[in-house]
Amino acid sequence: MSTGFFEKVWALVARIPYGKVASYGQIAAMLGNPRAARTVGWALSSTPKEMDIPWHRVINSKGQISLGDMCASGEIQKNLLESEGIEINARGQIDMQKYGWKPDIDHE
DNA sequence: ACAATGACATAAG
DNA sequence: GCTTATGCCATTG
Numbered sequence: 001m002s003t004g005f006f007e008k009v010w011a012l013v014a015r016i017p018y019g020k021v022a023s024y025g026q027i028a029a030m031l032g033n034p035r036a037a038r039t040v041g042w043a044l045s046s047t048p049k050e051m052d053i054p055w056h057r058v059i060n061s062k063g064q065i066s067l068g069d070m071c072a073s074g075e076i077q078k079n080l081l082e083s084e085g086i087e088i089n090a091r092g093q094i095d096m097q098k099y100g101w102k103p104d105i106d107h108e
Numbered sequence: 109a110c111a112a113t114g115a116c117a118t119a120a121g
Numbered sequence: 122g123c124t125t126a127t128g129c130c131a132t133t134g
Contacts, residue, residue, distance in 0.1 A: 005131060024116050028130085035129040037116040042132070045115055058115080066115045073115085113133085121125080 005031070009043035016057045019085045020101035021094055023061045030103060041066070056080040063096045 008031050016022055024037035031040070044055040056077040060066045065081075068074025078092060086099050 003131075028116080033130060035117080036131065038114055038129070039116090039131040041115040042113085042130095046132085055115085060116060061118090077115090111134090114131100116130105117128085119125105119127080121123105 005036075005039065006043045006046060009040050010047060010051060010053050013044065013047075013053050013055060013058055015103075016054055016101050019099065021057045021059055021063070021081065021086060021096070021099045022101040023059055023063070023096075025061050026101070026103075027058060054080075057084070057101070059094065063094045063100075064092050068092050 009027060012027050012030055013022070024040045025034060027040045028034055028036040033039070040058070044053070044058055047053045047055055065074045065077050068078055074092075078088060081088060081094065086094055088094050
C-alpha cells in the first residue's frame with residue numbers, strides 16, 4: 001500500500017451494513033475528501049477479490065451502478081445487490097431513501 | 109515532477 | 122432529461 005487511502009476506502013465500504021448502499025461522494029466525504037470520489041471508485045476497482053469488500057454496495061450519486069452503464073460487470077453488481085435484499089428500479093436505480101447507508105447508524 | 113488515467117460530481121448548454 | 126465540459130483527488134508510469 002503506497003498510502004492508507006485505499007485502506008480507508010476498504011474499511012469504510014466494509015463498514016456498510018448488509019442491505020445498504022453508499023455513493024462514491026459519500027465515501028470520499030467521510031475520508032475527508034468530498035472531491036476524491038474518483039479516487040474512491042478507483043480504490044474499489046483496485047480492491048483484491050481476496051478481500052471481503054462489498055464494492056457492489058458502492059454506487060454513484062444517482063443511486064445507479066456506473067458499471068452497469070458500460071461494463072457487463074455491472075450485471076454482477078446488480079445481482080449481488082438484489083441478493084442483499086436491495087430492490088432496484090427498472091432503470092437499475094436503487095432507492096437511496098431506504099437503502100442509502102447512514103454512517104451514523106452503523107451500530108444498528 | 110509531469111502526464112495520463114479512473115467504477116465520480118457538478119455546472120452549463 | 123441528456124450530453125458535453127471542467128474540476129478534483131490519488132495512483133501509476
